[in-house]
Amino acid sequence: MRVRRGMAGAAGVGVFMLLAVGCGGASMSGKATPKAPDAVHPAKPLPMQTTPQKATWTDSEDTSYPLRIAPTRLARGSDSDLKGVRLDDDLKGKVPYYFTFSYTNTGKGTVNRPSPARNISVNGADGQAAQQVSLFSGNPLATSSGMPRECREPGKTTLAPGDSATECEIFMMPKGAQPATVSYKDDGSDTLLWKVDGPKGGASGGVLPEGKPADGGTGDSSSRPVTLRITPKSVRTGSSADLSRFDLNADQKKLVPYYVTMQYRNTGKYDLLPSLNDKVLLRSAGGQEAKKLLLIDIGGPGVPQCPDAVPDKMVKPGATVTVCSIHMMAKGDPPVALVFQGEGHPSVTWRAAPGGGK
Known part of the structure; x- marks a missing residue:
């Protein structure tokens, strides 16, 4: 199997790999045990700013490309979305959030292997960045999870001038924490911020x-x-x-x-x-x-x-x-x-x- 996207992180947040193990888990023999699928819980969208903003994306050769980034949706998932995935210990008990956004190449040259998602961060009211994770391709969650379909699909490998792409990223937050902002930070630009409106009177998160x-x-x-x-x-x-x-x-x-x-x-x-x-x-x-x-x-x-x-x-x-x-x-x-x-x-x-x- 291959990792869906490169290993990188925004705001010092690592991108963790989640190992798919099958919907029924594994028996002592190592074979998957069939299990009736759980009920699917659709992700719950959160109100947030979606104003497009000008940005840059810098590749591994330190070449910067102009982009326009527009958030589409931030949604809270369910624990059951990742029941078919073996999580690292530091991710267990956390809640998945799905951030969908589009980006447009506003420059004159073609962008190869664009990965602006690595510069995205979902942040709590305490300024703590959520952990960004990536699934292996071919994961078994395609039909039995509330995860948005776009979170299961790879991004574009090239982006011609004027072209746009849509991607979805998975972020894990502790239970009780609430997203307050989504941010984008690249070496070639200042930090871009979009505010997220949490529940009124919600928990302070400590x-x-x-x-x-x-x-x-x-x-x-x-x-x-x-x-x-x-x-x-x-x-x-x-x-x-x-x-x-x-x-x-x-x-x-x-x-x-x-x-x-x-x-x-x-x-x-x-x-x-x-x-x-x-x-x-x-x-x-x-x-x-x-x-x-x-x-x-x-x-x-x-x-x-x-x-x-x-x-x-x-x-x-x-x-x-x-x-x-x-x-x-x-x-x-x-x-x-x-x-x-x-x-x-x-x-x-x-x-x-x-x-x-x-």
């Missing part, structure tokens, strides 16, 4: 309101566990001019700096270094993640708009420190979530918006 204090954990210099009381203070939009005296590379100069200020109170028993924002990351609407930007500034004034730590000394039990870090994100792809990834304690996620917080 995302705390901006600025709400929460408990977290980390380790001291000897890896001993230390508990924290964490309060996000603000997420502010910076300017590239703020970083002009630093030697940023060409890609970094295209990004927008965001200043994340957090307050930590040491509720544990051991001293901590003040560099606690090393464990903070920012997630964007398009599913991108940005860790703290490391700047070499030995003995320098730093970035006045974002001081590293106040006070800049060991954080003793009961003491509080306020820390700011710089996170770089693509233009047109604003932050939506702020995450503290501690040690010995579950990660904590808050909603984030430039200028929000306390």
Whole structure:
């Protein structure tokens, strides 16, 4: 068997292969055991923006082609859609979503083996990108699944000027999570976003309101566990001019700096270094993640708009420190979530918006 599409991913999301095993599963002898087909549950479309947008697609030779991309439908599938598929462990229990879109070659040359789907991402309200998966060709789901037919068919191998193609991709999301955006990101263009309207009053997906204090954990210099009381203070939009005296590379100069200020109170028993924002990351609407930007500034004034730590000394039990870090994100792809990834304690996620917080 062959993989339907190349192995690639948008927004750092891997494309996982699903191994088809037959509708009845396998017996101890390795032969498929016949089974009556389950009832088919049609996928449920979600309201979303479908405005066509100009984009580029860059091939493996770093040649960019102009496209126009238009979402058609995002639909929530059912667990039973993939009963005939052996899932990787990290996909089990997740819900399939089917995203259908069209793309048109708006350039003057023919595009060979176009695969804009690898740049597509379906993202939750917490900025977490769903896992994109690909089926082997010839899978047995063609007649006993609520999966849209276009998700079972290969894309075009060439696209002449003015021609269009329609494709469908499968994305797996945790139960309880809700898609908030669909995004497209290629090296040759800014991030494109389409909003998805989830159910009114739906679950927050474990995302705390901006600025709400929460408990977290980390380790001291000897890896001993230390508990924290964490309060996000603000997420502010910076300017590239703020970083002009630093030697940023060409890609970094295209990004927008965001200043994340957090307050930590040491509720544990051991001293901590003040560099606690090393464990903070920012997630964007398009599913991108940005860790703290490391700047070499030995003995320098730093970035006045974002001081590293106040006070800049060991954080003793009961003491509080306020820390700011710089996170770089693509233009047109604003932050939506702020995450503290501690040690010995579950990660904590808050909603984030430039200028929000306390």
